[in-house]
Amino acid sequence: EAQVTQNPRYLITVTGKKLTVTCSQNMNHEYMSWYRQDPGLGLRQIYYSMNVEVTDKGDVPEGYKVSRKEKRNFPLILESPSPNQTSLYFCASSSLTGDSYNEQFFGPGTRLTVL
């Protein structure tokens, strides 16, 4: 089954404790992206990657890091989480062939709470 998986689905942590949210896709997609979703603000892009070893900042990259060492994986790293990073996080992937970019496949989401 074609899918994007994220782990963990739920995480409660404390300020300053480094964490990683994993994302993996099995569709051989070139493009991967992280979004955060907050009430009233919709989905905002954190970082994206066009291919292996190619990453770039989205609209809200502060406080986050990413890496793309393999095509299928795109982990999101919070080196020192703060309460304002409490949010619902989504990973997404898509092909970059033609207009396939428009159809991004989203993971199930990770609910992060930073105390």
Added chain:
Amino acid sequence: GESVGLHLPTLSVQEGDNSIINCAYSNSASDYFIWYKQESGKGPQFIIDIRSNMDKRQGQRVTVLLNKTVKHLSLQIAATQPGDSAVYFCAETSYKLIFGSGTRLLVRP
């Protein structure tokens, strides 16, 4: 399930009626306009897109209309079903995807 927004505009329709969800966009240079559906507790799911040089595109039970003069996009859902209850996001893209804040569709049985 997860709440994606506490103050989203809400459209309530009777099962079997047609639904029209509206969206205003800001970037005239966008190449595509897209609709996504997000059910409670799930990630967004692609529904349909329309290229900027078109004004109408139809899918299965859905139609998207684009009015570039007034920068307006709409999603029409025919014969709305309970499974259509979700939050709907419009999005626009040129070099990146930008999402709107969403509209909640409630389908009354």
